[in-house]
Amino acid sequence: MDNTQLYIILAALVIGVILLVGIVLLVFWYKKSQRPQYSPIDDYLESVTSQRPRSVPVQEKQQSALMNARFYLRSSNYQLKGPLYEIGSRPNKYHFHVRKDRNDYLLGIVPRGKNCRLSLNSNTTRVNVRALVSVFQHPYVMPTLEADFLPGRDLLLTFRPYSKKEGSLKDRIHRVKPHKRYDEKYTRGTALKPKQIATFGRQILEGLLFFQLHDYPYPHLHCGNVIVLNGVCRLTDYENSLMGLKPHISLLSSLHSTSPEVLAFGCVLYEMATGQELEDPRLIKRLPTSCPDAVRQILEAIFYSKPQSATLEDVAAHPFFDVPCEQDPDLTDITPELAQCIRAAGPGDGTPVAKAKKKRSARKIGATSSAASSPAASSPAASSPAAAPSSAMRTASSTPKSSSVKFASSVPSPSSGGPAPPPPPVSSSLSSSGSSLPRPSGTPDRGSLLSSIRSGTKLKKAETNDRSTPLI
Numbered sequence: 203m204d205n206t207q208l209y210i211i212l213a214a215l216v217i218g219v220i221l222l223v224g225i226v227l228l229v230f231w232y233k234k235s236q237r238p239q240y241s242p243i244d245d246y247l248e249s250v251t252s253q254r255p256r257s258v259p260v261q262e263k264q265q266s267a268l269m270n271a272r273f274y275l276r277s278s279n280y281q282l283k284g285p286l287y288e289i290g291s292r293p294n295k296y297h298f299h300v301r302k303d304r305n306d307y308l309l310g311i312v313p314r315g316k317n318c319r320l321s322l323n324s325n326t327t328r329v330n331v332r333a334l335v336s337v338f339q340h341p342y343v344m345p346t347l348e349a350d351f352l353p354g355r356d357l358l359l360t361f362r363p364y365s366k367k368e369g370s371l372k373d374r375i376h377r378v379k380p381h382k383r384y385d386e387k388y389t390r391g392t393a394l395k396p397k398q399i400a401t402f403g404r405q406i407l408e409g410l411l412f413f414q415l416h417d418y419p420y421p422h423l424h425c426g427n428v429i430v431l432n433g434v435c436r437l438t439d440y441e442n443s444l445m446g447l448k449p450h451i452s453l454l455s456s457l458h459s460t461s462p463e464v465l466a467f468g469c470v471l472y473e474m475a476t477g478q479e480l481e482d483p484r485l486i487k488r489l490p491t492s493c494p495d496a497v498r499q500i501l502e503a504i505f506y507s508k509p510q511s512a513t514l515e516d517v518a519a520h521p522f523f524d525v526p527c528e529q530d531p532d533l534t535d536i537t538p539e540l541a542q543c544i545r546a547a548g549p550g551d552g553t554p555v556a557k558a559k560k561k562r563s564a565r566k567i568g569a570t571s572s573a574a575s576s577p578a579a580s581s582p583a584a585s586s587p588a589a590a591p592s593s594a595m596r597t598a599s600s601t602p603k604s605s606s607v608k609f610a611s612s613v614p615s616p617s618s619g620g621p622a623p624p625p626p627p628v629s630s631s632l633s634s635s636g637s638s639l640p641r642p643s644g645t646p647d648r649g650s651l652l653s654s655i656r657s658g659t660k661l662k663k664a665e666t667n668d669r670s671t672p673l674i
Contacts, residue, residue, distance in 0.1 A: 423467060472501060
């Protein structure tokens with residue numbers, strides 16, 4: 203064997219060893235890249251929703267939800283089209299796209315929260331919850347076609363129309379498709395036009411007033427829970443109050459005395475006007491110049507009004523929301539059993555029941571005392587609960603730009619430029635010194651008489667001429 207052949211054999215051996223080592227490294231790298239890697243849960247989602255156990259992988263929980271959906275749908279008329287795992291902000295709440303009779307619907311699986319006060323082990327309670335979720339009928343409330351509990355589990359299933367093209371109000375602000383993931387599609391929003399803000403705001407207020415009329419708590423309002431269907435806003439996910447889920451504005455609600463529904467509407471109004479979520483109420487002082495002055499006044503009244511907080515009626519009476527809206531007859535029938543279920547569920551914002559009752563009673567006592575001490579309490583304007591806030595909001599909107607909307611008084615002051623209050627009754631006019639009515643001679647002044655009574659002065663004994671005895 204000559205040297206040339208030896209060199210060829212050695213070169214082949216070296217090349218073979220190099221190829222073998224390369225193959226081994228390539229296999230090792232491939233095996234390592236195929237290992238599952240679980241990303242940590244977003245801190246923001248944990249701050250606004252119920253906490254997710256880190257020990258359980260997200261994929262396993264999604265597969266469990268998919269199995270539950272398939273288990274329930276196999277005995278129904280709905281056909282599963284696909285999962286929509288992370289279209290919402292709650293990590294433990296799952297959605298699925300289903301179809302029935304060529305119509306698209308959204309199946310939601312709602313877990314029981316830590317603040318749930320209802321005994322879901324009772325069959326009567328489950329029946330009442332299913333009936334209560336399906337009973338609401340209003341033009342600005344998303345209807346629940348069906349509601350049921352998964353057998354043996356504390357999971358509520360709801361079927362609602364699926365706005366596949368328009369999505370939620372948050373989708374419209376960010377101009378994204380509804381089926382994308384929550385943490386990917388919401389990056390930078392665009393403010394809506396003032397006319398659209400007024401229309402959507404009025405529709406949302408009508409839905410909130412509907413829930414308030416039936417004493418149903420709904421602190422879960424945010425732009426993601428407002429579905430736009432055929433250009434109309436409809437409130438959804440109102441079953442969260444019954445299942446004890448944590449509201450989106452729980453932290454903000456704990457720092458304000460205003461009702462959670464009003465605060466939530468303020469956050470929605472801010473997001474419609476700016477395109478971004480309200481993370482700090484101090485940002486209201488730095489609203490962009492493109493924001494309408496009426497929106498600025500309403501936001502300042504909601505988050506900064508003292509000592510009396512704004513109510514839904516006050517906000518709805520503002521001229522900015524004076525837009526036409528659909529007025530259908532209220533067909534919702536809340537039976538005594540369903541009303542008892544609402545009271546048992548609590549305020550819906552995680553507040554203890556005793557504390558919530560104390561707040562409501564204090565608010566009623568304060569309203570009663572202010573109405574009794576008001577000089578116009580007996581006037582016709584004060585007797586109408588709808589007309590008083592309306593006149594106050596109208597007066598506030600006509601003030602200069604630097605002044606904010608006032609909600610403290612239900613009757614406008616004469617100096618505010620609004621309509622003057624009605625004249626006082628005749629009895630009160632007699633007490634004024636400038637009264638034009640004639641006073642009988644010898645009759646003491648009414649004001650001096652009252653001051654004498656307060657100071658303790660003894661009154662003269664009155665002499666009466668009794669003529670009741672019959673004449674014979």
